[in-house]
Amino acid sequence: MKVLIVGGVAAGTKTAAKLKREDRNAEVVVITKDKDISYAGCGLPYYVGGLIESRDELIVNTPQKYAGLTGVEVKTGKEAVGLNADRKEITVRDTETGTEEICSYDKLVLAVGASPAVLPVPGTDKQGVFKMRTPDDAIQIRSYAEEHQVKKAVVIGAGFIGLEAAENLKAKGIQVTVIDFASQILPNILDEEMAAYAKKHLLKEGIRVITGTKAEEILGDSEVTGVKTSAGVLGCELLIMAAGIRPNTDFLTDSGIEMFRGTIMVDHTMKTSLEDVYAAGDCVMVTNRITGKPQWSPMGSSANMEGRTLAQILSGKEKTYPGVLGTGVVKLPGLNIGRTGLTEEQAKEAGYDVITVLAPTDDKAHYYPDSSFFITKMIADKTTHKLLGVQVFGPGAVDKMVDIAVMGINMGAVLEDFENADFAYAPPFSTAIHPFVQVVYILLNKINGTMESMTPAEYAAGKAKDYKIVDAGPAPAIRGAVYVDLAKVNGEVEGLDKEEKLLLVCAKGKRAYFLQNRLRHYGYKNTKVLEGSLFFNDVKVQNAQAAVTPEEETRVKALGFLRDKTTADKFNGRVITRNGKITAEETRTIAEAAERFGSGEVTMTSRLTMEIQGVPFDNIEPLREYLMQAGLETGGTGSKVRPVVSCKGTTCQYGLIDTFALSEEIHERFFHGYADVKLPHKFKIAVGGCPNNCVKPDLNDLGIIGQRIPLVDMEKCRGCKICRVENNCPIKVAKVENGKIVIDENACNHCGRCIGKCPFHAFENYTNGFRVYIGGRWGKRVAQGRYLDKVFTDKEEVLSVVEKAILLFREQGITGERFADTVARLGFENVQEQLLADDLLSRKEENIKAQKHLKGGATC
Numbered sequence: 121m122k123v124l125i126v127g128g129v130a131a132g133t134k135t136a137a138k139l140k141r142e143d144r145n146a147e148v149v150v151i152t153k154d155k156d157i158s159y160a161g162c163g164l165p166y167y168v169g170g171l172i173e174s175r176d177e178l179i180v181n182t183p184q185k186y187a188g189l190t191g192v193e194v195k196t197g198k199e200a201v202g203l204n205a206d207r208k209e210i211t212v213r214d215t216e217t218g219t220e221e222i223c224s225y226d227k228l229v230l231a232v233g234a235s236p237a238v239l240p241v242p243g244t245d246k247q248g249v250f251k252m253r254t255p256d257d258a259i260q261i262r263s264y265a266e267e268h269q270v271k272k273a274v275v276i277g278a279g280f281i282g283l284e285a286a287e288n289l290k291a292k293g294i295q296v297t298v299i300d301f302a303s304q305i306l307p308n309i310l311d312e313e314m315a316a317y318a319k320k321h322l323l324k325e326g327i328r329v330i331t332g333t334k335a336e337e338i339l340g341d342s343e344v345t346g347v348k349t350s351a352g353v354l355g356c357e358l359l360i361m362a363a364g365i366r367p368n369t370d371f372l373t374d375s376g377i378e379m380f381r382g383t384i385m386v387d388h389t390m391k392t393s394l395e396d397v398y399a400a401g402d403c404v405m406v407t408n409r410i411t412g413k414p415q416w417s418p419m420g421s422s423a424n425m426e427g428r429t430l431a432q433i434l435s436g437k438e439k440t441y442p443g444v445l446g447t448g449v450v451k452l453p454g455l456n457i458g459r460t461g462l463t464e465e466q467a468k469e470a471g472y473d474v475i476t477v478l479a480p481t482d483d484k485a486h487y488y489p490d491s492s493f494f495i496t497k498m499i500a501d502k503t504t505h506k507l508l509g510v511q512v513f514g515p516g517a518v519d520k521m522v523d524i525a526v527m528g529i530n531m532g533a534v535l536e537d538f539e540n541a542d543f544a545y546a547p548p549f550s551t552a553i554h555p556f557v558q559v560v561y562i563l564l565n566k567i568n569g570t571m572e573s574m575t576p577a578e579y580a581a582g583k584a585k586d587y588k589i590v591d592a593g594p595a596p597a598i599r600g601a602v603y604v605d606l607a608k609v610n611g612e613v614e615g616l617d618k619e620e621k622l623l624l625v626c627a628k629g630k631r632a633y634f635l636q637n638r639l640r641h642y643g644y645k646n647t648k649v650l651e652g653s654l655f656f657n658d659v660k661v662q663n664a665q666a667a668v669t670p671e672e673e674t675r676v677k678a679l680g681f682l683r684d685k686t687t688a689d690k691f692n693g694r695v696i697t698r699n700g701k702i703t704a705e706e707t708r709t710i711a712e713a714a715e716r717f718g719s720g721e722v723t724m725t726s727r728l729t730m731e732i733q734g735v736p737f738d739n740i741e742p743l744r745e746y747l748m749q750a751g752l753e754t755g756g757t758g759s760k761v762r763p764v765v766s767c768k769g770t771t772c773q774y775g776l777i778d779t780f781a782l783s784e785e786i787h788e789r790f791f792h793g794y795a796d797v798k799l800p801h802k803f804k805i806a807v808g809g810c811p812n813n814c815v816k817p818d819l820n821d822l823g824i825i826g827q828r829i830p831l832v833d834m835e836k837c838r839g840c841k842i843c844r845v846e847n848n849c850p851i852k853v854a855k856v857e858n859g860k861i862v863i864d865e866n867a868c869n870h871c872g873r874c875i876g877k878c879p880f881h882a883f884e885n886y887t888n889g890f891r892v893y894i895g896g897r898w899g900k901r902v903a904q905g906r907y908l909d910k911v912f913t914d915k916e917e918v919l920s921v922v923e924k925a926i927l928l929f930r931e932q933g934i935t936g937e938r939f940a941d942t943v944a945r946l947g948f949e950n951v952q953e954q955l956l957a958d959d960l961l962s963r964k965e966e967n968i969k970a971q972k973h974l975k976g977g978a979t980c
Contacts, residue, residue, distance in 0.1 A: 127231030128152030131401025134427030142435035169288025243338025277362035278305035323748035407443035458522035461509025485547035587623035600664020680754035699783035700728030775809035777826035800933035823893035828872025895943035
């Protein structure tokens with residue numbers, strides 16, 4: 121039997137290898153258009169981000185190695201261009217020479233996969249515009265980003281590949297904007313409220329996400345400079361098209377094979393409508409394992425399993441392919457997302473009596489170091505209790521939650537099947553009652569009426585309009601809500617009517633459920649628990665008149681909002697400008713935000729942030745989200761690295777270094793890179809372009825001052841009676857003594873004013889450099905910083921010193937003291953010695969992980 125397989129990535133190579141193991145007599149030939157076979161397509165974004173270092177790591181097998189391992193004949197660079205099923209022949213074209221040949225078969229397997237959809241917009245041929253489907257795509261993206269020192273990128277498409285690409289570009293220090301034509305990210309993968317939570321998380325992580333937006337034109341001459349969208353122009357130096365894929369099936373149009381929107385229709389044995397022709401992988405329409413309806417699921421996992429099953433079928437075994445659940449998982453900055461089965465919407469469309477629950481739980485024992493959370497949305501049939509799907513968020517192992525659901529759905533499980541499942545437990549791994557089982561319990565409580573609740577989707581749709589908000593947390597946390605202390609409820613609660621509608625809210629939902637149980641006992645009839653409570657929902661009491669609590673004031677202060685003490689509930693919000701320089705588009709956004717959410721006034725702070733005035737407390741979150749959509753962020757408060765300030769740099773007549781470029785790099789590395797690192801107190805950094813000290817680098821915790829160090833050619837000095845160098849020295853340290861110019865190196869501030877002033881060219885050459893000051897401070901207790909002895913000529917060395925200073929402050933500073941106090945206590949010479957060595961960097965990971973300085977000393 122001769123089996124010809126067209127396609128050599130996942131499904132094709134898996135079919136061929138398994139078939140050869142099943143039947144060594146079978147003649148198996150794989151033809152593929154690419155030069156590579158069996159490459160890790162799902163790993164491409166991680167090569168771009170540098171997590172996977174070399175191209176070779178992406179190649180599972182070379183054609184030669186694969187042929188040797190399996191006995192399969194592999195022909196690369198061969199593209200199928202036609203099929204004649206009556207003659208059992210495939211027409212194949214050589215991709216290099218263009219010559220065509222006819223290949224015959226007894227059985228044919230079509231595993232041609234899919235390619236990125238080509239956007240129907242002008243400009244896709246410009247340099248810097250890429251797709252991401254093959255190893256060569258990933259290699260080109262990474263090298264282009266590095267060679268062109270890309271600072272801004274746009275990703276079109278908010279599916280798995282697009283979001284993974286965005287995460288990995290951000291990991292390279294690139295500012296990323298993701299756009300999608302759909303109204304949400306991960307459409308048909310997540311339900312709307314889950315997608316909204318994930319989008320908000322991405323915005324907080326610094327990835328700008330704009331949904332409901334269409335790309336209209338890619339801008340630039342030969343290289344991309346931006347993309348025109350229905351939401352305006354987005355500037356970028358690199359663009360990745362990840363707006364979906366389409367099956368590579370155009371060559372089958374006249375073959376008579378049954379297709380639907382380009383996908384090949386197959387039955388439960390992977391057979392097509394043509395005799396002896398089979399198909400598998402991303403080009404195939406299979407079935408949904410739950411509903412039995414057709415479903416396209418282009419995933420590497422299902423492609424491999426389809427290929428393995430097909431190989432057994434071709435070898436004569438009685439096998440069928442049962443279909444897919446659409447299981448998927450994606451890693452985002454600080455949040456992993458997993459899902460399987462049906463979404464709520466899909467389950468309703470399939471005719472199920474749908475019930476859902478959303479529950480935050482611990483992901484492991486709460487007291488164990490690095491414990492975190494899961495947010496699980498579980499979907500089931502209310503009548504039969506059959507599990508239909510889950511969607512899980514969390515910083516950790518969401519895949520284990522999803523995999524439990526996959527196994528359960530595959531076996532037709534109902535919720536009760538999980539009720540006493542003793543999944544693996546130890547504090548480092550899980551909770552005593554597994555998080556999955558906890559969610560099952562909550563959903564069963566909801567089904568049997570033990571708990572009556574409101575879902576986040578219902579709350580977002582306005583269903584709580586007629587409800588009184590009851591705060592059931594350990595301490596009051598919702599402004600304007602009625603606070604009820606659960607421990608003190610032993611009868612009727614003052615201020616709550618037994619007949620009125622009450623929405624019970626706490627931190628995650630557990631205390632609200634306990635309160636509902638107790639209130640029911642005392643005759644309260646209309647209570648609802650808000651699922652996910654404050655952990656998932658942005659809960660506000662309409663027309664709240666209550667004053668902002670100290671706890672709320674502290675919380676929003678950490679977000680960059682300081683209360684206007686002349687008002688009860690208005691705040692001034694600090695918008696980070698990187699170093700005092702923003703674009704015209706950003707300026708417009710800030711002005712619009714001030715009018716929409718604040719008083720309409722904007723002021724500048726001494727740290728070169730822009731402060732939107734008069735923002736009512738309830739407008740803080742909407743304002744932040746509005747700004748984040750434009751790539752702007754609020755902050756600049758707390759015991760951490762503060763926003764960097766810089767002078768005009770080389771645009772000033774005295775400027776020696778590009779302070780804007782340097783300060784932006786410091787901003788990304790240390791304001792963003794150390795955003796979650798608590799310090800003993802605030803840590804301010806300033807960059808000055810010359811020794812004029814306009815932005816007071818020597819009065820900051822750490823200051824960098826541009827230097828121009830003269831390289832004097834003493835042989836050309838003629839000891840002139842009137843020396844121009846001496847006359848031009850602004851601090852009078854250049855002097856003619858004994859017929860030669862003399863400069864006291866300990867007194868020279870390297871301002872560079874002497875360069876080019878000597879008519880005999882003794883002062884023509886110089887070296888640009890940086891002087892680093894540490895331990896400055898201004899305010900109530902002024903301290904002038906002292907500079908390190910070394911004048912640095914390497915920018916990377918300067919950045920290393922900045923990082924070491926932050927690490928030293930965290931490690932050796934005392935909570936509440938400024939860096940100047942730390943330097944004074946340890947001694948300048950001691951600190952200088954540590955900053956010029958590398959021991960602090962060698963302890964970096966241990967230092968940052970240490971549980972210290974949880975309460976810093978900065979109050980503003």
